[in-house]
Amino acid sequence: MYIETARIIIRDFEEKDASGLYEYLAAPPVNCFYSDKANSYDEAVKKLEERQSGDIYGNCYAVCLRDSDFIIGEVFAKKESPDTYSVGWNFNLNYGGKGYATEAAEILFNYLFEKDARRIYAYTEDDNISSQKLCERLGMRKEGLFLEFISFINNSDGTPHYENTYQYAILKKEWKRSL
Numbered sequence: 672m673y674i675e676t677a678r679i680i681i682r683d684f685e686e687k688d689a690s691g692l693y694e695y696l697a698a699p700p701v702n703c704f705y706s707d708k709a710n711s712y713d714e715a716v717k718k719l720e721e722r723q724s725g726d727i728y729g730n731c732y733a734v735c736l737r738d739s740d741f742i743i744g745e746v747f748a749k750k751e752s753p754d755t756y757s758v759g760w761n762f763n764l765n766y767g768g769k770g771y772a773t774e775a776a777e778i779l780f781n782y783l784f785e786k787d788a789r790r791i792y793a794y795t796e797d798d799n800i801s802s803q804k805l806c807e808r809l810g811m812r813k814e815g816l817f818l819e820f821i822s823f824i825n826n827s828d829g830t831p832h833y834e835n836t837y838q839y840a841i842l843k844k845e846w847k848r849s850l
Contacts, residue, residue, distance in 0.1 A: 691742035
């Protein structure tokens with residue numbers, strides 16, 4: 672994929688993205704990305720290779736500033752059935768609050784719905800308010816709350832720390848009505 676707007680470029684990952692990727696993988700802002708944490712530049716290079724091969728999150732795309740082509744985040748989509756995709760995003764917090772995530776997710780949704788998607792859904796932890804607000808800006812419905820759904824980290828005693836998780840979704844016909 673290669674899509675360019677006035678502010679951003681969404682494209683496949685390239686070798687030059689390792690330093691920018693390391694910038695936001697070094698300190699994951701939410702627990703769901705903790706297993707993707709990069710503790711060194713070399714680890715970030717390996718994470719980049721995983722993204723290029725599709726081994727993580729399905730199809731993963733770099734979101735870059737148009738002026739510099741510097742990576743500020745990523746969007747990803749995993750085909751779960753012939754017409755349903757699970758999506759997500761991870762952005763460098765230094766570029767937060769400027770609408771980049773919303774713009775990139777809108778592009779991803781348009782791409783998927785034009786391709787073959789009928790339904791797109793996303794999970795977000797109940798304490799990840801910014802991701803919930805992004806889902807709502809995208810017109811997604813809150814479909815449910817899964818209590819103690821998944822564990823990404825352990826408690827101090829070594830037991831799993833289970834997180835409550837919301838599921839948001841939108842259908843193609845809902846997306847088209849919102850345009």
